[in-house]
Amino acid sequence: MIYSGICRKPMSLSLSLQQRRKQLAQLFDDPVVLWSGKALSRNFPANRYPFRANSHFLYFAGLQLENAAIHLENGKLTLFMDNPPPAATLWHGEMATREQIANTIGADEAYPLKELATRITDIATIPVQDRVTHQEQCQLLGRDLPVAKALKGKDLDLAQAIVSIRLCHDENALAELKKASKVSVKAHKAGIRATLQAKTESEIRSAMEGVIIAHNMTCAYNSIVTVQGEVLHNEDYHNPLQSGDLILADVGAETDSGWASDITRTWAVSGKFSATQRDIYNVVLAAHDACIAKMRPGVEYRDIHLLAATVITGGLVDLGILKGNSADLVEQDAHALFFPHGIGHLLGLDVHDMEDLGDVAGYETGRSRSDRFGLGYLRLDRKLRPGMLVTIEPGFYQVPAILNNPEFRQKYQNTVNWERLAQFSDVRGIRIEDDVLITNNGTEVLTAELPNKIAEIEFLMAT
């Protein structure tokens, strides 16, 4: 991590970018070109999805430049982009020129995009998501580029170098990440406060995303705002709210330079958790708190996942839902019946940071996904280091596809007290997710301002 020492003024963008280039130059010798990508259209060309630059480009270029590329070599930055055509002024107003942008980001040189062809020999790169730019990349390089999660040779070396830099956030990144989490906290508070007046999921979503829009940010990912918390990636918002329901909201903001946050809260539509909802919620919260208490540099994130699994199974034993002791139950993957995802993931420019690279960022070199039911979904398997930002998001879900699976019913026949479980039918899905920064000697929870204790959430709803 880069600290500016006693200087309180945040480091300028161009200085931060310079530091990042220096780090890269220390780890990687060959020249590098990174592309920003192109805007995508929604059914006809002029109706465009909001543009989002490729995150690796963004990390080293700092600005959401459309259809641009940067050449990096020995810490030197060359920008390639075209000036806006004169006619664009009518539709888009005055736009920054290449020279102005080069100045803002501290580029050493700047050229029109067509000059890129002359600087492409022997470079390493990361392919972008949009197919049009990907094909341009292949054509310019004169070689086939696989998708970003299947890189080989020096492109893979480059990816590993970038990962090792992006894994630990610098001062500029942290300032942005804190902005994003601050607005996301506000969004969740607004959602909680809007609930007693709301009639549908979409009205709560509106209150939450409204805060993000009002702060001129975007959603870092498609919001989940649902009474069907057991559907893990639910992106429907049509359900009416009913008084016994829990609402699960997984909503996060992203700053204009692309830095993300990722928060989940679960609360009672009526303003009061039922006794059963309260019991399970407190099990999930205990897991959440236990994980954060254990996190510090040197700890294996996988052990944090297993700790969550242990606390959850222990809590479910105490509630009479599971039978046995938690260590054995976790070894049998019984936790995954109710907690079938990982405890969290890296967070940065992407909400699943660097997931375009497959597991190159998430998994320490030499490690790979487990085929265990209770570990296979873990997105991060590394030792924690200062400057890493990760989510901690334990959950409890009653997923019909899991709990009604005959194989599981058989395997866990004597592990689950199915009759007791039936008494918790008003708990469909609970998740509590916070963004946790690893510091030199422990953690800083960036989203700590948002309550997660039942009493505090209920108080917030009523005010």
Place this chain on the structure above:
Amino acid sequence: MIYSGICRKPMSLSLSLQQRRKQLAQLFDDPVVLWSGKALSRNFPANRYPFRANSHFLYFAGLQLENAAIHLENGKLTLFMDNPPPAATLWHGEMATREQIANTIGADEAYPLKELATRITDIATIPVQDRVTHQEQCQLLGRDLPVAKALKGKDLDLAQAIVSIRLCHDENALAELKKASKVSVKAHKAGIRATLQAKTESEIRSAMEGVIIAHNMTCAYNSIVTVQGEVLHNEDYHNPLQSGDLILADVGAETDSGWASDITRTWAVSGKFSATQRDIYNVVLAAHDACIAKMRPGVEYRDIHLLAATVITGGLVDLGILKGNSADLVEQDAHALFFPHGIGHLLGLDVHDMEDLGDVAGYETGRSRSDRFGLGYLRLDRKLRPGMLVTIEPGFYQVPAILNNPEFRQKYQNTVNWERLAQFSDVRGIRIEDDVLITNNGTEVLTAELPNKIAEIEFLMAT
């Protein structure tokens, strides 16, 4: 247009789709395959932009099915799509099967997507926007498909047949379009009402899009909410509001089946228009009202554009900004100094309906874009017909790129009273846009519930 006669109950989706297929069969003999397209990713595969199906597919299939295709021949509908993989249930919950969907949309047969390869001979199609699907289309057909605006041969014949059907909306479409306009009207009212408390453009945007989200709709296009109304496609929302500013908001909702609305209003940040803002606003409103009063079947839309130009130049002559008479001024394109876009466009499943096809929908066969400064931006040049939905959106803008252009300064040296114009410097951009349905004997303004008179807007702001 299809009317269900005295039956008050809206026609079922499958019946509407059947009618649409019958219309197509009457106009086009060859078999047709239409693809829905694939979701696009935002920087890494799992972070997807909200999926929007191709509009031609949507028109005949009715549902936003991802990665599906339909085969149409002699009024018969065959659906090609894969069932969700079993593992998808965990993440996405129970999803409709191919058979269930086939039943909902009234498909005669339904097969897995791979069967499509057997039904592809001699078909006509329309290429979709996303490059991945476009390439699959080319590969399956064994021929190069250009982009949708450059079709040839039987694909172009198909496009023309579809255009002639989609130009005039049926009962099902109108019901959806009215839903979209109703929510958009609410959104604008919320934006107007939020202004006196708002400090930035983004806060007004939040109030407006919040309504759209609360009704579980999406934005039909990227909202424009700006104090810089002279930047025609302004998609920034960062400006603070200042008391002398006008705010221009062009915001429209889209229903879940893809039908759009498109509304613009302009109002004073302070709650009170200045005298100069009032004068120009009333010129634009007079143009708006004059256009709508003239519209009925048989009228040329181009004449409506020229009428708007005439009313605007006439009004500017009365205000002392232009010199001469309005007919001459329009012939000299002087209107385009301040109104440099067309009076409107088709509205339907796309906010610029069928603009993927270039001008095939907008321009009557045999007509093409004018190279006149005052006509070239016109997106629609057809005789109006019952069932057509168009926007009427006159405006007045002080665009530096136009007004400071030395060529124009020279050409219109004696046409514009530049000193008088300088007194209107607090009018940067005004637009008033409504959605106008052509009926059998006139028009129905779908967005009429939203005030456009200054007194009514000022009243709304204060309440």
